[in-house]
Amino acid sequence: MSVPTSANRPRADQPSRANQPLRAERPPRAERPPMADQPGVTVVDLGLTVPDWTLRLLLATIAGAICAVLATEGMPPGGLIILGLVGLAVLLVPASPAAAVLGGGTAILLAGYGDGDPVRPAVLACVVLVHLLHVVTGQIAIVPRGTRIHLRALRRPALRFVLIQAVAFALVGLVLLLPRAATPTFIEVAALLAITALAVFVMFLLRRG
């Protein structure tokens, strides 16, 4: 046991503990390492992200591509300017009817300015572009500016998009295989009735949900 003397006693001018750190404070209970991961719960570390403007850039590209496709179809410049303004509105206010106007207007103009062949490259391009416009607009509408988008979040929408497009192009192939003769009236009436039934079914689902 060492006896404190004037030699080893700490003094104000020569403190022996001056350079020692203070006693480490005991960490609070919640500060300890996080609780053991529960079985069945995946632990996710934030990985690769892209800024939200990449989605907006994609949307702008889609709107521009739609205008370009329509320009190749011989659309007058006035119509293209109007569609460009609608595309700008989609970009600025994604959660608005502008996207529906752009998609519907594209389809109607293609139908109106068509040269008779329903399965031409412009139509096939618009099958992809309008669907992509619908999906991307929906995603942009739920993310505020400054959002970081994780690429794995887009995996499921991308898979569904590819699947739906495969079905759509199968439908295009079916159209190519079918004879181009005039459709019997009863088939047209049946198709309209089916669409009406589909609309009623959707309304029923929505009311129930």
Added chain:
Amino acid sequence: MSCRDGRPLSQPPRSQPPWPHVTSAPNALNDRRLRRLREVLRRRTGRHWAPTDALRRGLILGIGLVAFGALVHRLEAVLIGAPVLLTTIISLVTCLGRGSGTPTVRALPLPRLIEPGTERLMIIDVDCDPADELLAVRLPQARRKGPGRIHLLPAGRYRIRCPVRWSEWGEAIVMRPDHLVASADTLAVYGPVVGVATRQITLPPFDVLPPGPLLPRPAGLVGVHRSRRPGDSTELRDIRPFAPGDRLRRVDWRVSLRSGFPDAGALHVRERHADADAEVILALDTRVDVGNLVADWSRSDHEPGLGRGWNRGRRTPSRGSLDTMIRAASSLAACYLRQGDRVGLIDIGRPQLYLAPGGGSRQLLRLRHRLVLCGQAAGWVPRPVLRPHLVPAGAMVVVLSAFLDDAVVDTAVVAARRAGLVIAVDVLPRPLHPDPETPWGEAALALIKAEHRMRVDALSSHGVPVLNWADTAVSAAILRKLALRQRHRVARVWR
């Protein structure tokens, strides 16, 4: 064993109506009202599923284009509308087929107090239905203050780990998991829900300083400082003749015998110094928080206590005077507490934030926490208050201020006359820059500097040494010099 109501301990308590005097009919009415109120509140807080524009667009565009194509016999419209209609129907069925549970995003609690510079993992539990597709959640950022930015993640059941590092002291919201869950194709969304905010207090950091000048306080016979009074330490104070009341173990037999004790001389005793601790009162002037841009001194958009001063984001990003003051007070407190002294705190702008002197590492924690409170409550009051009864007798007072008004100088001088040692710590940022937008900027700055110099001279002329807290190393050197000067002064008094 049984409870008071006669049931055994193993049984759960009997359910009783909370208001037994109310009949069942009003109960049912109240329940209905309560349910309706909850429903309204739920709808207002966003905790419900709501259709989006994507659902309307998908249905109108899909059904409309297909119907239009069928009516006008144009297949283009049908081909373009079919994928939109198909994806909407599939997503709608998926959305309606989800379970009845509501998505939850919950952050695990964190400790209330944290040290600056520490890095922690924040855990956020996400529990969504497998049918849900996207989750937009606000997550904290690694090196930025605030609740963070939104991240778009896949929905599901998992746990998110975010490493977060805190560098600035003060109280702030470090996490608020605002979230929004979207179904497939974003046809419906749950939210946005404002998450529960997690507030944390980051304690001010402290630097290692050399021991500063101190006034030993003879009241307590513990500590590391040599007192002027006799006591029980090992340092020799004097050798004097024996007097009634002296202990026999203090007799210096060698000196006594040399003086011829048993025959003619007197019995002599060795007198030793007493050990004493010291009390330090840190007096903070939190009434002013200024940066080094004089043009910004009249702005009102600064954030007190966040350690940035007034000149955030401007051309010379320096710390404000309040931030420097808090850091200096924290370092001084750590320095003196490490020596075993007792340190207290007075905010001369808000005396109610007084912290009585104490010692030990817990006192350092208390003091740093109180410093954060002082930083939050900082604001202008016309007259500083340093009540005499809050300063113990013999305590050293350290006045930390930018010394931009005369009232704080008067307070320091009065404290110097009343108490023993008073040290002034000047935390005015340097160099000061004039306002470039006015031709009077240089003149105004010269006036401010002259007034400040006059106040510092006034303090020095009243025996209050002024320490400019520009840099920790410089401050340490000046503290060491002040300590030496004070020891010499004490030695002169003894002589």
